[in-house]
Amino acid sequence: MLFKIPMPPSNTLVFKKMSLGHSIRHGAKWVFIGNTGSQVVNFALGLILARLLVPAEFGMVATIQIFTSLAGFVAGGGMGQAIVRAKEAGKRDYDLLFTLQFLIGLAIVSFFFVIAPWFGRWYANPVYADLLRVAALSFLVRPFFNVPSNMLHREMRFKAKTAVQLTNLAVYNSIALSLAYLGYGPWSLILAGLFGSISGALQFSWYARWRPGICFDFARAGELMRYGLLATSNNVVSYLQSQVTIFILSRSGNATLVGLFNKALSLAYMPFTMISGSAYEPVFRAIAQSADNPDRIRYLYLxxxxxxxIYTYPIYVLLYWLAPEAIRFFYGANWLGSAEPLSILIFAGFFMSIGHPAGALLAAINLLGKELVIQLVNLVILILGMLIAIPYGLKGAAWVVVFSQFVGMIYITFVACQAIRIRFVDIAHAVIPAAVHAIILLISLAMLEKLAGNVIHGDFLTLAFFGTAAAGIIVLGGLFSPFEAMRAESKKMIGVVRNRLALAGNKNNESENFSNRFLSTSIPPHSRKRFVVGKRFY
Structure with missing residues (x-):
């Protein structure tokens, strides 16, 4: 709920107890917990599944998922996102959303059932046809899943969404592991996905107190579908971007190179996904709610x-420094070839941390058309670059990804600055504290290696030593930083530890972690003054 903002003499914006700022911080915390929990659990259980299923069975499911994932963007139609950003939404809107998504899902299921025999003949294996048909049944469940999920998103109830996400993760993996152990092969993953969707739909409906209804308001449907078409187009192009590098590499016929590059890409994107990506949903909703308050939109974005x-750059520096040791320790020597492309792809993470918030901004203020143009330009750069880089192997492919992310970051940031009337120098002011401290951390690690390089041996000791040292450098460097933002975050981190120790065992007190404080929307006077000069906004 958005409350009116009083304007006391100090010009500081004050929020009520259950303010938008509290909702964002609380939401970012729970999205972060959900993302991190999913990453950890999937990693651990993936190791077990890898021993119960052979690579060919994984390959069959992966092939099915290429087509069902693409159809999934069409099934949602981006209309749920349109409901989330709308100023007002009632039961009639949710009934209309459910009706439209169910009809689209029914059409997709019918399409897959018709083409299933041809699909099986194409891959010379009739099992593919049966797998595709069963996997397609999930599109009949998705409207029951998506609509209450959109309701919780709109209400910024991310704790409930995370509870469903983690419970569903347990349901999916329990079914998948049980069926794989019993020898069901690829069916274990397909059936786990279907029953996981049903479980999620029931949970979301319970949390949202939602019951399905039918509505055929075609005028309102046109509004939702216009926005939804742009949202879907953006999602499809983004999906193609994520797949095009792997697809072009696969045409070389060297499956080993594809596996190594895919591993490097997933590791390079992991810090960004867990931290910056966790803020996308709450920031999107908060900006959509703040449509009448340009100051707050600017502040939220910056x-x-x-x-x-601040939170991703140190992780990327440490990952860059310890890439070979980390890969060899966690994945084994066979994966060591991922270390070199990983050390290059890390630069893409630096750029994504800057450009990603602009995507949430443009989506929230209904400028998806401009974002789609940016996505298409980026896709063309990736395709042309990969075709040129193939002779240069994994290093060439990695530099193409970095270049495309750099161009995309510049382009989308420029569009965002124009949209909310701020300058590039404001973006620089937001990035400089983290960039300076990342350089200091890198220099410090280099000095430590000179001093202790001959003493520390073995991957585990190297990871433990430099990881501990980096944590100390980050906290101490932040405390004595000339940048106020860095000092504030270091004090928060220390306060978190102190509070956790002081409140241990007290279940009625919830201490904040860094993701709880990920975004603060109380606009301090000095920040507001920098944006407003006379009647012109900067």
Whole structure:
């Protein structure tokens, strides 16, 4: 709920107890917990599944998922996102959303059932046809899943969404592991996905207190579908971007190179996904709610960049420094070939942390058309670059990804600055604290290696030593930083530890972690003054 903002003499914006700022911080925390929990659980259980299923069975499911994932963007139609950003939404709107998504899902299921025999013949294996048909049944469940999920998103109830996400993760993996152990092969993953969707739909409906209804308001449907078409187009192009590098590499016929590059890409994107990506949903909703308050939109946007960089840049520096040891320790020597492309792809993470908040901004203020143009330009750069880079192997492919992310970051940031009337120098002010401290951390690690390089041996000791040292450098460097944002975050981190120790065992007190404080929307006077000069906004 958005409350009116009083304007006391100090010009500081004050929020009520259950303010928008509290909702964003609370939401970012729970999205972060959900993302991190999913990453950890999937990683651990993936190791077990890898021993129960052979690569060919994984390959069959992966092939099915290429087509069902693409159809999934069409099934949602982006209309749920349109409901989330709308100023007002009632039961009639949710009934209309459910009706439209169910009809689209029914059409997709019918399409897959018709083409299933041809699909099986194409891959010379009739099992593919049966797998595709069963996997397609999930599109009949998705409207029951998506609509209450959109309701919770709109109400910024991310704790409930995370509870469903983690419970569903347990349901999916329990079914998948049980069926794989019993020898069901690829069916274990397909059936786990279907029953996981049903479980999620029931949970979301319970949390949202939602019951399905039918509505055929075609005028309102046109509004939702216009926005939804742009949202879907953006999602499809983004999906193609994520797949095009792997697809072009696969045409070389060297499956080993594809596997190594895919591993490097997933590791390079992991810090960004867990930290900066966790803020996307709450920031999108908060900006959509703040349509009548340009000051708050500007501050939310710059704050999301500032804090995203503060928390991701040190992780990227440490990952860059320890890439070979980390890969060899966690994945084994066979995966060591991922270390070199990983050390290059890390630069893409630096750029994504800056550019990603602009995507949430443009989506929230209904400028998806401009974002779609940016996505298409980026896709063309990736395709042309990969075709040129194939002779240069994994290093060439990695530099193409970095270049495309750099161009995309510049382009989308420029569009965002124009949209909310701020300058590039404001973006620089948001990034500089994290960038300076990342350089200091890198220099410090280099000095430590000179001093202790001959003493520390073995991957585990190297990871433990430099990881501990980096944590100390980050906290101490932040405390004595000339940048106020860095000092504030270091004090928060120390306060978190102190509070956790002081409140241990007290279940009625909830201490904040860094993701709880990921975004602060109380606009301090000095920030507001920098944006407003006379009647012109900067």
């Amino acid at each position: 704050q999301s960049i500032r804090l995203g960089c």
